Amino acid sequence: MSAHVAAREGAAPRAEWKPRVVAFFCNWCTYTAADLAGVSRLKHSPHFRIIRVMCSGRVDPQFVMDAFARGADAVLIGGCHPGDCHYMEGNYNCLRRFHLLQRMLGQMGIEKERFRLEWISASEGERVKTVVNSLVEDVVRLGPLALPGRLREWDREIDHLEAAVSERHEEATSHAR
Amino acid sequence: MFEPAQQNGSPRIGFYVCHCGHNIAGKVDVTAVAQAVARFPGVVLSRDYKYMCSDPGQQMIMDDIREQKLDRVVVASCSPLLHEHTFRTAVARGGLNAFHFQMVNIRENVSWVHDDPADATEKAVDLARAAVRRVRLHRALEQKKVPITPAVLIVGGGIAGIHAALTLASAGKKVYLVEKEPTIGGHMAKFDKTFPTLDCAACILTPKMSAVRSHPNITLWTYSEVTKVEGFVGRYRVTVKRKPRYVIEELCVGCLECIEACVFKEGKFYDEFNQGLGKRKPVYIPFPQATPQLVLIDPEQCIEFKSGKCKKTCAEKCDRDAIDFKQTERIEQIEVGAVIVATGFQTVPSEKVPFYGYGRMPNVFTALEVERLVNASGPTGGQVVTREGKAPKAVGIIHCVGSRDEKTNRWCSRVCCMYSLKLAHLIKEHTGAEVFNFYTDMRTAGKGYEEFFYKVMDDGVHFIRGRVAEVSDWAFTPDEEGKLVIRVEDTLIGRVRRVPVDMVVLATGLEPGPDSQQIRRLFNMSCSSEGFFLERHPKLAPVDTFTDGVYIAGACQSPKDIPDTVAQAGAAAAQVLALIDAGSKELEPNTAYIVEEECSGCKSCIALCPYTAISFDAARKKALLNEALCKGCGTCVASCPSGSIRQNLFQDDEIFSEIEGLLTPVT
C-alpha cells in the first residue's frame, strides 16, 4: 500500500503527464491495419508507440513485463483474428499467454485495462483508431502506472526488511552468547 | 551467449529523416528530429532530406556509407511495408550488409494520424531512438534463395483466369487451371453482348475457351476445387479435389445423346446457367459451348442415384460407355511456383433489397436474368418477355441495387451503369418498349463509354435521376392497373414520380463471392473491408498480395469490367513470368534457429510449430529446427523456457532495446 502511494507521489504531476502505451503489432494484420489508418488519415491519440513483430505469437511475456518495468502505462498486443493468423495459429498461442500474463500482472497491482490483446485485421484501420483511443482513455482515467518508482520502493522495502531480519538475527546470536 | 553484435569498437550510425514533401514535414518538425537524434550515442551523422526514397536520397546514403564509414543506417520515413526493400538495397549497394538497417515509420504511424505537431515530433524522436538502439545490435544476415518451379496454378476459369492461363501457357509455362463449375467461362459466358462495342460475348470468349482446352501447356480441371495449399513461394504443394461428373472424361465426346435419352422427357430442374429461367435434366451440359464439352449428372436429382431403379436410358444410349454411376471424386497433387487467384464475384443477392420486390412480384428480374432473356441461345430464344410470356411495353431499369448504399454495400460496383445502358439498348432493340433508367449518377468513365451513353439517349431511352424507393403493385390511377409501379423522387424536377412498367430490371451490384473467405484462408491472403482480396499496394502492386508468389486478378480484387479484368489478368501473368524467369526468389531471413548447447530438450516448442519445422533428436535430447520449413513467426522463440531459440531480424535483445529506446524519458 505504501508502495502505491509512493509511486503516485513519485510520478510526474498529472497535468504534465502523458500516457505511454507500447503496442506490439503483428506484421500481417494489425501493422497493416495501422498503415491503413494512416493512409485513411484516421486521426487518433499520439500516446502510443508501435513495435512491429512478425506474429503476435512472437510477443514474449518478458517484452510486456519489460515495457511495464521501464515505465509504460499500458501495453497493447494486436494480432490477426482467430482463424486468420498468417502463421495459422500464432495468435492462439498469444491468447493463451495473454490470459496467464494478465492474471499475473493483476497480482502485481497492474489493472487489467492496462494490458490488452485485440484482434485487428488488415482491413480494420478504423479499429486501430478506436482501440488506441479507448485504451488511452482508460489509461488517462487510471492515471500513471509509474511502475519504475514502485519497483524502487519495493526494493527499498525489501532492503529494509532484510536489514531488520539480520539485525534481529544478530541480536539473537549475541543473546545466545 | 550472443555473437557480439559489433565487430570493432563503437558503431557508426547514419540517421536520415525524410520530409516526404509535406506528408511528414507538414506535421513532424524534421529538423528537430534530426538534431535530437544527432545526440544519441553511436550516431555520427543525422540528416533530413525532402525525399529519401528518391534517387538522390538513396545516393546520399550510399555516399555517406563510403565517406563517413557508416556501419549502420536508420531511415525515418514511411512504412517499412512500402520502402524497407528500397533502403535495404541502397544500404547493400553502399557496401554494407542489407540488414544493418532499420526503418522508422513516421508517416503512416505518425504524421498522417496525429494532429498536434509537438506530439508528433516527440513520437517521431521516440521511435527513432528505439531504432537507433536496435540497429546497433543488428547482425549481418544472408538471404536464402529458393528456386521457382516453372508451373502456375490459376484458380477460377472466368475471363481473368482464361486470359492469364493463355498468356502463361503461350510463354511456355505449365498451367493448371482449376474451376469449380462444370465449365469455364464464368459470368462473361452468360452475357449476351458486351459494352460499349456490343460485341457478342460468346463470339469473343468461346474461341479463348477452346484455346484453353486445346493448349498443350494447360491442364484444365473443371468441377474441381483447391482444398489444401502448403509450402511457400517457388514451391507450393496444392491439393485439388475433382468432383465426380459420373461421366468418363476420356470417353465422352459431347454428343449429348444421353441428355436426349434421359427418362425425364422434359427439363425439370433449376438451370444454373440460365438463372433458373429454363429447366434442365439431371444429366446435362451447362450450355452449348461449355468447355470442356462434357456432360455431367447431378446425383441429387438423378433417379438412379436416388432409388437405384432407373432404366438408365442415358447409359444405354451412350455407344462409348462413358457414363459411370460409380465414379468417385479424385484427388490431384501438384507442385507450382506461383498462384493466380481469379475467383471473381457474385451479384448482390436480391434478398438484400426487399423493397424492390424480387421474388414477391414475378416481373421483377435481375440483370443477369435479362442477359439470358436477350440471348439468342437463352431460355426464350432471345425473346424479352415477362414471366407470363408477354412482350413488355414499358421496362424500368433500377441502377445501384446493392451498391452505393449504407444498407447493403457502400462501394460503387463500376459496371452497372454501363451494363444497364447495354440492356436498355438491347431491350429497346428487341421489344420497342419504352425503357426508363433510374440512376443515382451516370458513371461512364472508360474508352467509348460516354459516347455509348449518348447513343443510348439518342435511341430514346429515358433517364430519371433518383434513387428508387420501392417497386410495388398497388394502383392509384387507372393506368397503373396491372402494372408494377416504380416510385422515385426525380431529383432533377424535384418531384416524387410513380412510373408504371411491365417489367423491372434490377442492376445488382458486385460483391465478393460466397466462398471468398474460404479462398482467402487457403492462400493466406487478406481482404479489404468490403471483403475483396487485398492487393499489396493499391497503386504500385495491384496484382500482388502479401503472400509471396500469390497474385490476384479480376473482380475478386474489386468490381471491374471486362477490359480492366483482362488487363489485370495480363499484369498478373507478367508478374508470374518475371518470378519464374528469374529462376529464384530471395526470402526474408526472419527464420528461427536453435542454440543447441542451451536447449534443455523440454520439447515445448515442438507442438507449437504449425509447420512441423521442429523435431526432436532423441539421441542427443535436443530440439532440431529445419530452417527450410520455418516461416518465421517466432512463436517458438517466445515460448522457449531456456531462451535457446532465436529469430533472425527479431532477436530478443533487439526487441528489448527497442522497448528501452521507446521508454527512455525525454530530456
Added chain:
Amino acid sequence: MRYLYYPGCSLRSTGKAYEESLLSLFRALDVPLEELDDWNCCGATAYMAVDEDKAMALAARNLSLAERQHGRSGQTQLVAPCSACFLVLTKTDRYLKGNPEVQKVVGRALADAGHSYAGTVTPRHPLDVLVNDIGVETIAKKVKSRLGHLRLACYYGCQIVRPFASFDDPRTPSTFEKLMEALGAETVDWPLRTRCCGASLMGTIHAVGMEMSYSILKEARRRGANCVVTTCPLCQLNLESFQQEMNKQFDDDLRMPVAYFTQILGLALGIPNDKLGFNKIIIPPPMTSGAPQGGEPARV
C-alpha cells in the same frame, strides 16, 4: 411476466374505442393490465422533432416510473397500445442502453427530477403481446363466433415494426394477419400494410395527408377488403374520419370501416359490442356475414 399499461393521451381521447376494447379483451383473456401510476406524455408528436432530448426525458420518466412500480427484476413489460407511444418508449429505452450522449443528457434530466432508469423495462405493443406471449392458438381456442364474413386489410402503420423490428419483419410483417386469420377472418395481401397514413400531415399539409390516407383506403378496397384493421389511434382517426372529404376531393364513394384490431378480436371472442367501443367509431365493420359494406352504426 407482468404487464403495466401505459395508455398515453390518445387512448383517453380520440382513441377511447381502442382503450375500451383493449381492456375488455385482456380481461376476457385473463391477462391483468395494471395502469402505470402518474404517467405523463410519451414525448411523441412534434416534441420529438423539436427537441429530441426533452422528448426522450419525458419518455424516460415513464420508464423510470415503471421500474418504481414493478421493481427492476427485468420482467416488467410496459404495454403501449398507441404506435407513437410504443415507438418513443422503445427508442428511448434503446438509446438509454446504447448511446452515451443520450445517457448523459437524459440521465442528468432524470436525476434532477429525482428519477433514474436502470434499463430493465421492455416496451411492448399489444399486438406483440397477444401473438408472442399469449399465443395465437390460445386465442383461437377462445373464439366464440368465427368471422368468416370479414375480409380484412391488416394495417400495421409505419411505427410498430420500423425502425425497431422488435417482433416482426420491418417490410413484410405477418403477425397481424396470423392473428386475424385465427379468428376465421380472411386477410388480403396488400403492399401498403406498413405505409404511413399521413400522420400529422393531415393537420399541417392537409393535401398531402389526404392523398396518403386515401391511397391506403383505395388499395384496401381494390384488394377486396371490407374492413381495414389498425393498431394505432392516429391511423384510425386519419383513415376513418376524412372519408367524406376524400370522396368529394377524389370523386369517389368510399365507405370503408376502419376498426381497431382489439375490437375485431373482441367480436370473435364474443365480448358484447358495448364493451368494445363500437359506438365511438363512425363506420363500424360488418357485424354478420352478408352485411353490406359499412352498414348501420352498431346496435347494442
